[in-house]
Amino acid sequence: MKFVTLKIFLFFLFIVSLKAQIYLDPNATVEERVDDLISRMTLEEKVGQMTQAGRSFLNSENDIRDYFLGSLLSGGGSSPNPNTAESWANMYDSYQNQALSTRLKIPLIYGIDAVHGHNNVKDAVIFPHNIGLGATRNPDLIRNAAEVTAVEVAATGIDWTFAPCIAVPRDEKWGRTYEGFGETPELAELAAVAAIYGYQGDSLNEQKTIAACAKHFIGDGGTTGGIDQGNTEISEEELRAIHLPGYLKAIEAGVGTVMASYSSWNGQKLHGHYYLLTTLLKEELGFDGFIVSDWAGIDQLPGDYKNDIKESINAGVDMVMVPDRYVEFITFLKELVNENQVSIERIDDAVKRILKIKFELGLFENPLTDRSLLNLVGSQEHRNIARECVRESIVILQKKDNVLPLRKENQKIALIGKGADDIGLQCGGWTIYWQGGLGDITEGTTLLEAVKKNTDHSNVIFSENGEDLSDTDIAVIVIAEEPYAEFEGFKEDLTIPDSDVELVKKAKEAGLKTVVILYSGRPMIINPILQYSDAVVAAWLPGTEADGIADILFGDFQPKGLLPH
Numbered sequence: 333m334k335f336v337t338l339k340i341f342l343f344f345l346f347i348v349s350l351k352a353q354i355y356l357d358p359n360a361t362v363e364e365r366v367d368d369l370i371s372r373m374t375l376e377e378k379v380g381q382m383t384q385a386g387r388s389f390l391n392s393e394n395d396i397r398d399y400f401l402g403s404l405l406s407g408g409g410s411s412p413n414p415n416t417a418e419s420w421a422n423m424y425d426s427y428q429n430q431a432l433s434t435r436l437k438i439p440l441i442y443g444i445d446a447v448h449g450h451n452n453v454k455d456a457v458i459f460p461h462n463i464g465l466g467a468t469r470n471p472d473l474i475r476n477a478a479e480v481t482a483v484e485v486a487a488t489g490i491d492w493t494f495a496p497c498i499a500v501p502r503d504e505k506w507g508r509t510y511e512g513f514g515e516t517p518e519l520a521e522l523a524a525v526a527a528i529y530g531y532q533g534d535s536l537n538e539q540k541t542i543a544a545c546a547k548h549f550i551g552d553g554g555t556t557g558g559i560d561q562g563n564t565e566i567s568e569e570e571l572r573a574i575h576l577p578g579y580l581k582a583i584e585a586g587v588g589t590v591m592a593s594y595s596s597w598n599g600q601k602l603h604g605h606y607y608l609l610t611t612l613l614k615e616e617l618g619f620d621g622f623i624v625s626d627w628a629g630i631d632q633l634p635g636d637y638k639n640d641i642k643e644s645i646n647a648g649v650d651m652v653m654v655p656d657r658y659v660e661f662i663t664f665l666k667e668l669v670n671e672n673q674v675s676i677e678r679i680d681d682a683v684k685r686i687l688k689i690k691f692e693l694g695l696f697e698n699p700l701t702d703r704s705l706l707n708l709v710g711s712q713e714h715r716n717i718a719r720e721c722v723r724e725s726i727v728i729l730q731k732k733d734n735v736l737p738l739r740k741e742n743q744k745i746a747l748i749g750k751g752a753d754d755i756g757l758q759c760g761g762w763t764i765y766w767q768g769g770l771g772d773i774t775e776g777t778t779l780l781e782a783v784k785k786n787t788d789h790s791n792v793i794f795s796e797n798g799e800d801l802s803d804t805d806i807a808v809i810v811i812a813e814e815p816y817a818e819f820e821g822f823k824e825d826l827t828i829p830d831s832d833v834e835l836v837k838k839a840k841e842a843g844l845k846t847v848v849i850l851y852s853g854r855p856m857i858i859n860p861i862l863q864y865s866d867a868v869v870a871a872w873l874p875g876t877e878a879d880g881i882a883d884i885l886f887g888d889f890q891p892k893g894l895l896p897h
């Protein structure tokens with residue numbers, strides 16, 4: 333009898349403990365799970381959730397466990413060695429296992445800049461940068477590109493992309509012009525919806541979807557003089573008319589996260605801007621995901637680091653991309669709470685927002701990489717979609733009669749300019765490395781290779797400096813900006829450099845017809861080449877699939893691209 337009672341008692345205890353663990357029950361609602369989990373968390377665990385460290389700055393992998401880190405990121409070029417999709421997956425799983433070894437087993441959310449494909453990963457497909465996608469005006473294609481990116485990201489375990497950038501660049505001197513889809517709010521709206529549905533799908537819970545991040549809130553593209561991280565000096569009316577519409581659509585589309593901008597609005601930094609982050613974004617627009625700060629963005633607030641933390645968290649930042657001084661960050665944030673300088677209500681709100689996205693992503697059920705997706709990284713199927721994007725992004729700026737299309741027979745074509753055979757120049761910044769790189773940095777098809785697929789090889793010569801053009805009929809001259817990202821891309825003068833003008837002139841003077849292909853992250857001043865060119869084609873920063881350019885050059889498809897600026 334006694335034994336039976338004990339058994340019933342134990343069974344009862346078991347049921348109670350199960351019921352108590354609501355947060356582990358996938359059948360409970362996200363709200364129930366969040367509430368249950370947060371009620372179990374210590375201050376230390378909560379503060380950990382709000383901390384995002386850069387993987388390269390981890391003092392030891394155990395710090396993920398010991399400091400209850402909620403998130404990690406790979407900054408531009410922060411890759412495992414060797415840089416293969418599989419080693420990314422291994423790296424991710426190893427970090428995730430640290431998080432899973434904590435008391436409450438709260439998984440990490442791992443973020444990365446997959447801003448034109450999974451661009452840090454070698455041999456992933458690289459799409460045109462957003463300026464080119466804006467030129468397509470094709471939301472279905474923008475969505476497809478984001479879907480493919482999501483699959484390639486998910487294949488490496490990663491849960492979250494810092495994309496789309498829905499900046500509305502108003503001054504093309506800005507080095508990040510190419511990260512925006514174009515200079516109008518309408519383009520930001522169209523692309524925000526398409527890209528967010530592409531990344532996040534109908535449900536974050538699916539194995540092939542990842543969380544998106546609309547960035548950089550707000551006014552990043554409106555700074556005076558196009559200065560990166562500068563000051564956007566405009567009225568509230570103009571801020572709302574030009575820089576806000578994309579965010580309204582992003583929220584409607586259910587974007588999981590928003591990144592604060594390094595820039596200021598009329599002198600006040602966004603990272604400490606209560607009115608814009610909390611009153612406008614969270615309260616007025618009803619954004620219920622979480623706000624992540626930009627890379628060491630809070631450090632730029634006035635005052636010491638502890639004050640930066642207080643200002644940014646109280647303004648509404650939920651997760652801080654530290655990325656290096658995470659121990660200091662955690663220590664100070666705990667102190668601030670104990671000193672009542674940051675309220676526990678604010679902490680709970682931030683943590684609930686973060687946990688909500690983690691539950692929605694299905695991370696508690698599937699924390700580790702789904703390796704069945706690995707063989708899709710850089711697959712032909714994915715490359716074909718990128719090729720379509722390239723094809724539709726092409727804008728013909730100038731064309732005299734009978735220059736295009738190129739002929740597949742009876743025409744000798746000279747490809748000129750180092751950009752004609754250089755994957756790095758095709759891809760631009762945020763490709764393998766933060767600032768991008770030159771040459772064979774990743775797998776892809778250069779324009780030279782693409783042209784050769786359309787005509788007999790004996791009809792094609794490559795002449796980097798335009799030497800020896802005898803015996804050719806037409807020159808295809810590639811003029812390419814050197815890769816750049818962020819502030820390093822700032823340019824006072826957007827005129828085509830003299831050395832490039834010389835190449836066009838040389839070909840013209842050799843008696844050839846001349847077709848200029850421009851690889852650029854922004855509109856350029858092309859006046860100096862117009863007298864020597866018979867056609868000028870804007871190809872933006874097309875990425876790895878130059879077959880899409882050849883499709884237009886050889887007339888297999890009609891050009892449809894429209895200027896995004």
Ligand code: BGC
Pocket residue numbers: 406407408445494547626627818
């Ligand atoms: C950029 C962000 C990016 C972050 C992480 C920052 O410098 O402004 O766009 O998401 O770095 O790499």
Ligand code: BGC
Pocket residue numbers: 406407408409410627766
């Ligand atoms: C990182 C980038 C980051 C930048 C900010 C770089 O070292 O790789 O991701 O955006 O620093 O300055």
